[in-house]
Amino acid sequence: xxxxxxxxxxxxxxxxxxxxxxxxxxxxxxxxxxxxxxxxxxxxxxxxxxxxxxxxxxxxxxxxxxxxxxxxxxxxxxxxxxxxxxxxxxxxxxxxxxxxxxxxxxxxxxxxxxxxxxxxxxxxxxxxxxxxxxxxxxxxxxxxxxxxxxxxxxxxxxxxxxxxxxxxxxxxxxxxxxxxxxxxxxxxxxxxxxxxxxxxxxxxxxxxxxxxxxxxxxxxxxxxxxxxxxxxxxxxxxxxxxxxxxxxxxxxxxxxxxxxxxxxxxxxxxxxxxxxxxxxxxxxxxxxxxxxxxxxxxxxxxxxxxxxxxxxxxxxxxxxxxxxxxxxxxxxxxxxxxxxxxxxxxxxxxxxxxxxxxxxxxxxxxxxxxxxxxxxxxxxxxxxxxxxxxxxxxxxxxxxxxxxxxxxxxxxxxxxxxxxxxxxxxxxxxxxxxxxxxxxxxxxxxxxxxxxxxxxxxxxxxxxx
Numbered sequence: 001x002x003x004x005x006x007x008x009x010x011x012x013x014x015x016x017x018x019x020x021x022x023x024x025x026x027x028x029x030x031x032x033x034x035x036x037x038x039x040x041x042x043x044x045x046x047x048x049x050x051x052x053x054x055x056x057x058x059x060x061x062x063x064x065x066x067x068x069x070x071x072x073x074x075x076x077x078x079x080x081x082x083x084x085x086x087x088x089x090x091x092x093x094x095x096x097x098x099x100x101x102x103x104x105x106x107x108x109x110x111x112x113x114x115x116x117x118x119x120x121x122x123x124x125x126x127x128x129x130x131x132x133x134x135x136x137x138x139x140x141x142x143x144x145x146x147x148x149x150x151x152x153x154x155x156x157x158x159x160x161x162x163x164x165x166x167x168x169x170x171x172x173x174x175x176x177x178x179x180x181x182x183x184x185x186x187x188x189x190x191x192x193x194x195x196x197x198x199x200x201x202x203x204x205x206x207x208x209x210x211x212x213x214x215x216x217x218x219x220x221x222x223x224x225x226x227x228x229x230x231x232x233x234x235x236x237x238x239x240x241x242x243x244x245x246x247x248x249x250x251x252x253x254x255x256x257x258x259x260x261x262x263x264x265x266x267x268x269x270x271x272x273x274x275x276x277x278x279x280x281x282x283x284x285x286x287x288x289x290x291x292x293x294x295x296x297x298x299x300x301x302x303x304x305x306x307x308x309x310x311x312x313x314x315x316x317x318x319x320x321x322x323x324x325x326x327x328x329x330x331x332x333x334x335x336x337x338x339x340x341x342x343x344x345x346x347x348x349x350x351x352x353x354x355x356x357x358x359x360x361x362x363x364x365x366x367x368x369x370x371x372x373x374x375x376x377x378x379x380x381x382x383x384x385x386x387x388x389x390x391x392x393x394x395x396x397x398x399x400x401x402x403x404x405x406x407x408x409x410x411x412x413x414x415x416x417x418x419x420x421x422x423x424x425x426x427x428x429x430x431x432x433x434x435x436x437x438x439x440x441x442x443x444x445x446x447x448x449x450x451x452x453x454x455x456x457x458x459x460x461x462x463x464x465x
Contacts, residue, residue, distance in 0.1 A: 005042045005044075006041045010041075011041035012038065012102060014037065015035070015099075016102055016103075018034050019034035019099065022034075031089045031091040031096060031099055032093070032096050032099055033099070035094070035096060035098035035102070038095075038099075039094070046122075047125040047126065049098065049101035050110065050125065052106070052107075053110045054108050055082070055129075056128065056130075057109075057110040057111075057126045057127070058110065058111045058112070058131075058132070058289065059114045059123060059126065059130075060112075060113055060134060060168075061113065061116050061119045061133065062116070062132075062170075063137045063331065063333070064137070064330070064333060064334050065134055065135070065279075065281060067090055067313060068274060068310055069132070069285045069286050070111060070113040071088065071310055072286035072303060072304060073286045073289045073290055073293075074088070074111055075306060075307045076293075076300050076304075077290070078303070079295070079302055079303055080299060082108040082109050083109075084104075084107060084110070084111055085100055085101060085104035086110070087099075087112050087113060088310075092113050092114050094122055097114065109293075116150050117153065119153070119154065120154070120157040124160065129164075130292055131158075131165060131166070131167050132169070132285060132288075133158075133170065133176050133179065134169075134170055134176075134281070134282075135173050135227065136150055136151060136154070136173065137331060137333045138331060138333075138370075147207065151175055155179050158182070158183055161183060163185065164185065166187060167183045167185065167186045167187070168186070168188075168292055169188055170188075170281065170285065171188040171190040171239050171240050171241075172190040172191060172223060172228055172229070172281075173207070173226070174207060174217060174226065175207045175211060177239060178212065178237070187243050188240055189242050189244035189284045189285060189287070190242040190244075191245070191249070191280060192247050193248050193249045196223060196277055197222055197228070198222050198223070208226050210232035210235060211237075212232065212237045215232055215234035215235065217230045217232055218231055218233050224333060225336075243264055244262070244264075244284060244287055244291065245262045246261050246280055246284050247267075249277075249280055251275070252275070253344060254314065254325060256271060256275050257271075257275060257280060258270075258271050258272075259271075259272060261287050263287060263291050264291065265296075265297050266297055268287055268300055268301050269301060270283070270301045270304035271305050272305060272307070274307075274309055275314055275341055276314070276341040279314070286304065311449060311458060313326075314327060317457050318457075319426060319435075322426060322430075322432065323433070324426070324434075325434065325435070326448060327437070327438050328438075328445055329374075329438045329439070329440050330440070330441065330442075335371075335374040335438075336375050339375060339376070339378065342379065343378060343382055345384075347384075347434050348384055349384045349386055349436065350387045350425065350428060350429040350433055351387065351388050351389065351425070351435075351438065352425035352438065353389070353390050353438045354391045354421065354437070354438065354444040354447070355371065355390070355391075355392045355393075355395065355398050355440045356393040356394055356441065356443055356444055357393060371397065371440075372404075376401065377405045380407050385407065387413075387428035388412050388413070389415060389421055389425035390402070390412060390413070390415075391418055391421025391424075391425075392416065392440075392444055393416060413425070418444065422437070422451050
């Protein structure tokens, strides 16, 4: 039974109080609970809070890269001196967005990363001035179902956008492009530098059929998964020339890249500490969003250069004289891109890979069979895997997968407990060495973070800025 709707000010005050109590009682950081309380007390409060944002709301979503892209856009907005409200802790459902709006009074602009499945509801209530669609690929099938389910939700969301809303989208994703093409006000971004291409589509290319006629798409440049330069030979539907184009990429290892981006306002050149091709797409999305929001090229370049990786997205920390880099592998696409980044490294590869599942209703991760779509064979072929520890509840599944890939099972350390697995992997790494930690879902990310929090090396999730 829903409570009667309380006056707006009273509902907001009580909701903020619930967040303070949550933190004081040690029940969490208060990044979601206030939003839940607010929805119970005043169901339309999210829309009311969004209306109070002077320069409007920006929302961005995609299977991969939301957190990193949002941090880049936030940095660009901060250089303008505006008062920004955001959800940097990654609470990206409707309740997390509402909680963020409660946390800042009279903001100039709002910026939210939003879960793919929650995007429609958030857009309907927040009525954003800019919507950013980054990519869609197979992920959390336990929760989302097949990819087409999400695509249809996004299609309905785009159809309901106000004509004055700007839709920023990834032209290299044929699914996203088909959704965006009907909207009257768009800004497209993509990668033009052919030097980053791979030879052919990989087996994790999730969307290789034309969204209009179902014929097989033809690619003359493949980047990540089903992204690239595509066209339908049957009906003629094809990738547009983006307004924002990455024209040159120079990879500098896992520590970053040098990127040149062409925009309607001129060239933007930046050195970023975010490594890998996936982060090139994140930079392109952030540049397109910031340009659309009216940020200057100089401010964007500065923001891209100074922003460090979010926890788990290539972030690094020194532990007992050893470098530890954490790479979140949330689905086959992101896992393969992280492996591709590691393969470019020349150091011995010390690895800790964590895999678990969830038996709790409504959570994703029950089915872990997708690890067979990850190209571990390419990693092993480098001959540089110096140590391998697998952990988590499904550690034996990982060990079997590596055995099938050709890795000697006698050289695999299997430790199901996360903290113990971390200690084992760290001890296998020589002093001055580099350990790469790959958690395969958010539960494992939190587990590794807890280990590092206990050591005093990182802050809690809700302390992200």
